[in-house]
Amino acid sequence: xxxxxxxxxxxxxxxxxxxxxxxxxxxxxxxxxxxxxxxxxxxxxxxxxxxxxxxxxxxxxxxxxxxxxxxxxxxxxxxxxxxxxxxxxxxxxxxxxxxxxxxxxxxxxxxxxxxxxxxxxxxxxxxxxxxxxxxxxxxxxxxxxxxxxxxxxxxxxxxxxxxxxxxxxxxxxxxxxxxxxxxxxxxxxxxxxxxxxxxxxxxxxxxxxxxxxxx
Numbered sequence: 001x002x003x004x005x006x007x008x009x010x011x012x013x014x015x016x017x018x019x020x021x022x023x024x025x026x027x028x029x030x031x032x033x034x035x036x037x038x039x040x041x042x043x044x045x046x047x048x049x050x051x052x053x054x055x056x057x058x059x060x061x062x063x064x065x066x067x068x069x070x071x072x073x074x075x076x077x078x079x080x081x082x083x084x085x086x087x088x089x090x091x092x093x094x095x096x097x098x099x100x101x102x103x104x105x106x107x108x109x110x111x112x113x114x115x116x117x118x119x120x121x122x123x124x125x126x127x128x129x130x131x132x133x134x135x136x137x138x139x140x141x142x143x144x145x146x147x148x149x150x151x152x153x154x155x156x157x158x159x160x161x162x163x164x165x166x167x168x169x170x171x172x173x174x175x176x177x178x179x180x181x182x183x184x185x186x187x188x189x190x191x192x193x194x195x196x197x198x199x200x201x202x203x204x205x206x207x208x209x210x211x212x213x214x215x
Contacts, residue, residue, distance in 0.1 A: 009176075012165060016184030017150065020176040021167065025140070031172030035142040037090045038200055042066060044113060045082075052080060054122075063119040069108035073207050077128055084108055091202070094140065098204055102176065104135040106204040114146065117195030123151065123188040126177075126205075135206035136178040141169040144197035148175070150185045169201075 012019040026034065044050070044064035051058045067075060068091055069084030076082070087095065091109055099106050112121065126137055139148075148169050152162040165185075169175060177187075189201075 012167065014152075014165065015162065016152070017165065017181050018178040019165075019167075019181065020178065022174040023170055024172060025174035026172035028172060031142055034090060034094070035171075035200060038111070038142070039198070041088060041090075042111065042113075044111075049080070049082065063121065064113040064115065066111050067109065068111070069207070072209070073108045075108055075110065075128070075205065075207060076130070077124075077126075082110070094202070095204060098138055098140075098174075102135075102138065104132075104206055106135065106138065106206050108205045108207045110203045110205070112201045112203075114144070114189070114195075114199040114201070116198070117144075117146075117192040120191045121189035123156070123186045125153075125182045125186050126203075127182045130207050132206035132208050133179045133182075136176055137182070138204040139169070139175040139177065140202040140204070141173050141175070142171060142200040142202075144195050144199040145170050146189055146192060146195055146199050148187060148189060150181075150187045152185055156186055 010021040010023070012021060044066045050061055050065065052061050053059075065082075067082045067084050068087050069075075070087075073084035074081055075084070091111075095106055095109060114120070131137075145168050148167045150165040150167075152164075154160050155162050155164070167175070
């Protein structure tokens with residue numbers, strides 16, 4: 001698989017925000033084939049790994065989720081310790097290409113499957129200590145277009161007014177959230193009643209093993 005980035009990336013920048021968005025990182029054919037492969041091959045977490053702790057209570061995650069990565073990788077967030085399963089060939093090939101293009105060694109991917117517009121992602125920051133901040137987080141979107149919304153932490157805590165950012169993430173697109181975005185900005189994928197199709201989102205991360213082992 002070879003992604004295409006023939007057009008320059010769209011840069012989205014504001015105070016503490018640094019995003020690079022490639023609307024067509026994958027061709028439609030490549031994106032379609034990857035979507036179909038993942039739909040046919042992936043099995044998602046169940047049981048405790050399909051829950052998240054919110055305000056002290058465990059609740060079902062409002063989407064499907066699974067993770068892959070290099071041997072021994074574990075990613076911790078929202079009181080969860082998510083173990084990385086072995087890379088499927090399609091995701092390993094995609095990881096290798098992204099790592100080559102961005103010149104970072106990504107070693108973990110979190111896969112979220114949104115069954116329809118009722119599935120969503122709550123507002124949060126990916127600022128866990130074991131992540132390599134310099135590498136940022138790379139998000140590949142497949143399937144249904146959904147709105148990705150970012151809100152500055154000072155707005156969340158009602159300290160001042162700063163415009164939010166809303167970006168529709170398209171099929172085959174790549175969004176690179178670079179530092180210091182996850183320090184200052186919360187992001188979410190809100191419910192959308194008119195989004196009836198399936199969306200698969202792949203977020204590639206660089207987990208630092210020595211930081212992971214200290215937890």
